[in-house]
Amino acid sequence: MPEEMHGAAVNSLRDLVGNTPLVRLRRTGRPDGAPIYVKLENLNPSGSIRDRYVQEIVERAMLAGQLEKGDEIAIAGIDDSSVAAAFVSSTLGLGLRVFAPDGSSRRLVDLIERWGGQVEWTPDSEGLEGSIRQAAAWARPYPDRMYVDGFRRLAVREAYRAMAHEILTSLDGSPLGAFITSVTTGGTFRSVSAELLEEHPTLQIAGIHILENEFASPDLPEGVRDITLAETWELRDETARREGILLGPKGAACLKVALELQEQLLPDQAIVTLNPDAGHRYLGWEAKTLFKATTFEGI
Amino acid sequence: MQVKALSEERAGRRQPVKRESLLDLIGDTPLVRLNRITADLPSSVEVWAKLELMNPGQSVKDRTARQIIEDALARGDLDLDGGRRLIDATGGATGVAYAMLGAALDVGVTLVMPENFGAMYRRLIEAFDAEIVTSSTEAGRDGAIALATQMAESRPDELWYADQYNNPSNPRAHELTTAREIWAQTQGRVTHLVNSMGTSGTLMGTHRGLAAKNPNLVTIGCQPKGATHAIEGVTQLPSSIKPGIYVPNALSGIVECETTDAWAMAARLAAEEGIPGGYSSGANVWAALEVAKSLSEGVVVTIVTDHADRYLEP
Numbered sequence: 203m204p205e206e207m208h209g210a211a212v213n214s215l216r217d218l219v220g221n222t223p224l225v226r227l228r229r230t231g232r233p234d235g236a237p238i239y240v241k242l243e244n245l246n247p248s249g250s251i252r253d254r255y256v257q258e259i260v261e262r263a264m265l266a267g268q269l270e271k272g273d274e275i276a277i278a279g280i281d282d283s284s285v286a287a288a289f290v291s292s293t294l295g296l297g298l299r300v301f302a303p304d305g306s307s308r309r310l311v312d313l314i315e316r317w318g319g320q321v322e323w324t325p326d327s328e329g330l331e332g333s334i335r336q337a338a339a340w341a342r343p344y345p346d347r348m349y350v351d352g353f354r355r356l357a358v359r360e361a362y363r364a365m366a367h368e369i370l371t372s373l374d375g376s377p378l379g380a381f382i383t384s385v386t387t388g389g390t391f392r393s394v395s396a397e398l399l400e401e402h403p404t405l406q407i408a409g410i411h412i413l414e415n416e417f418a419s420p421d422l423p424e425g426v427r428d429i430t431l432a433e434t435w436e437l438r439d440e441t442a443r444r445e446g447i448l449l450g451p452k453g454a455a456c457l458k459v460a461l462e463l464q465e466q467l468l469p470d471q472a473i474v475t476l477n478p479d480a481g482h483r484y485l486g487w488e489a490k491t492l493f494k495a496t497t498f499e500g501i
Numbered sequence: 502m503q504v505k506a507l508s509e510e511r512a513g514r515r516q517p518v519k520r521e522s523l524l525d526l527i528g529d530t531p532l533v534r535l536n537r538i539t540a541d542l543p544s545s546v547e548v549w550a551k552l553e554l555m556n557p558g559q560s561v562k563d564r565t566a567r568q569i570i571e572d573a574l575a576r577g578d579l580d581l582d583g584g585r586r587l588i589d590a591t592g593g594a595t596g597v598a599y600a601m602l603g604a605a606l607d608v609g610v611t612l613v614m615p616e617n618f619g620a621m622y623r624r625l626i627e628a629f630d631a632e633i634v635t636s637s638t639e640a641g642r643d644g645a646i647a648l649a650t651q652m653a654e655s656r657p658d659e660l661w662y663a664d665q666y667n668n669p670s671n672p673r674a675h676e677l678t679t680a681r682e683i684w685a686q687t688q689g690r691v692t693h694l695v696n697s698m699g700t701s702g703t704l705m706g707t708h709r710g711l712a713a714k715n716p717n718l719v720t721i722g723c724q725p726k727g728a729t730h731a732i733e734g735v736t737q738l739p740s741s742i743k744p745g746i747y748v749p750n751a752l753s754g755i756v757e758c759e760t761t762d763a764w765a766m767a768a769r770l771a772a773e774e775g776i777p778g779g780y781s782s783g784a785n786v787w788a789a790l791e792v793a794k795s796l797s798e799g800v801v802v803t804i805v806t807d808h809a810d811r812y813l814e815p
Binding site: 208209218242312 | 515516517518519520521522523526528529530531532533534536537549552555557559600601602603604605606607620621624625628629630681682685686687768771772773774775776777809810813814815
């Protein structure tokens with residue numbers, strides 16, 4: 203019996219990072235157009251795509267002997283990455299400190315604490331830079347502490363390359379017409395697309411960035427489109443009502459591009475669009491202030 | 502240099518599947534061995550948890566709702582052409598699953614919930630565009646059931662009563678899927694099944710499916726201690742209307758769980774095993790450990806019913 207017929211049997215939740223499913227949208231877009239598949243990164247154990255690279259970074263550090271069980275890691279900012287760090291450290295027997303400006307949205311704080319992470323507030327006036335400085339300063343003098351930033355390039359690249367492989371595996375030979383991701387600095391966009399293009403040279407790669415994203419890189423890759431947050435909520439609500447699938451704002455942004463590209467593609471070419479995080483974690487938070495800092499982040 | 506991502510090298514992982522429908526995404530959830538919280542047990546006693554929080558609607562109720570709806574469609578009680586709406590009483594999780602599947606299939610859904618039940622459930626149900634009818638807090642779960650029954654009886658042309666407490670499709674979902682998966686995932690080694698009961702559908706159906714394969718299976722129910730417990734989703738059967746699908750003699754025994762033990766175990770599950778389960782999951786794992794402690798060897802399986810996300814509030 204193939205494994206997918208009964209689910210995996212694993213020794214730890216660490217083994218459940220990645221290999222997220224694709225699901226087809228049935229009642230969105232043109233019924234006779236190219237099929238649109240959403241890659242549900244929200245079905246990673248901590249609820250977002252960030253599990254992939256955070257786990258890769260921390261496990262590489264453990265393999266290299268830089269970290270061992272019982273040690274503590276630090277990360278700056280409250281966002282999907284620090285939720286992922288809380289999850290990953292819980293499965294590896296590590297402690298976690300999250301340093302964040304005290305004006306940050308509390309949207310993801312309960313989750314971080316649920317997985318045993320401890321939040322240290324830094325002065326809001328010093329911004330995220332201040333949190334990064336304090337996290338690094340907290341970790342630097344001690345051999346059993348490590349500051350995790352998002353710029354361990356090899357780990358990040360490899361984690362996203364693995365994702366490209368998954369997409370190709372799950373398509374099982376059917377032609378891929380387009381891949382769509384949300385863009386902040388363009389990391390996912392570049393790493394995943396390079397890999398996919400090797401096997402599908404005619405593939406359309408599209409990125410979209412949300413205009414309110416204050417962390418967006420000033421030199422975004424060519425051809426990246428944009429969308430307002432208000433538009434993403436509209437598309438999210440419509441998709442929930444028509445499909446029973448609750449996208450996050452970035453996932454909804456990607457879907458907008460998928461619908462545009464459907465017009466240009468042949469009906470046998472699959473469109474794969476990314477849903478990077480969990481839509482339900484935004485419910486009730488949309489109108490609150492200081493919401494952005496937990497929605498957008500680098501990589 | 503080609504470096505393989507560490508995550509690519511793991512054995513026994515789930516497969517990156519492609520599904521043509523949301524309904525096909527339900528089930529085939531992972532089974533994970535509990536390690537740190539079982540550190541005091543001999544290695545001959547294994548405790549495994551079925552991660553129902555990894556269903557698309559984040560709970561075991563996705564299976565129940567899918568089976569109830571599919572069976573109703575097959576019988577013609579519901580149809581896909583804008584016929585009757587589905588109505589049921591819910592504590593929340595089944596309601597989210599009905600609402601999610603109702604949106605996917607374009608079937609109207611009406612849910613009766615006590616006023617004080619989870620705000621997050623309400624937000625989700627509304628996001629999927631299902632209708633919520635609020636019953637009184639004082640009348641509790643039984644009051645919601647009474648109101649749903651009454652509404653369905655008075656408007657039979659508009660409403661079909663799904664009746665999860667008495668609908669055989671509820672345990673059938675688990676007999677057909679949950680039990681089959683656990684049997685395969687433990688390679689037929691499961692000796693004990695331990696779980697708490699809300700409608701009792703999960704435990705009754707999984708028991709039936711597994712006992713058909715292993716007649717020596719020992720099935721233990723978990724009950725909250727006292728009628729005034731605060732373990733969401735779990736029913737204290739002596740003080741409530743008995744579900745029609747509950748078969749007491751399926752059980753070899755009952756373990757009673759204090760609310761505080763359930764909550765503490767839910768916290769340990771997240772912090773020590775990385776499993777973000779809700780409170781009933783805490784009760785289930787607590788009970789599974791109690792059973793495991795009494796064994797010298799065995800393979801104990803319990804269920805992580807839903808995700809702690811549901812209990813977080815903006």
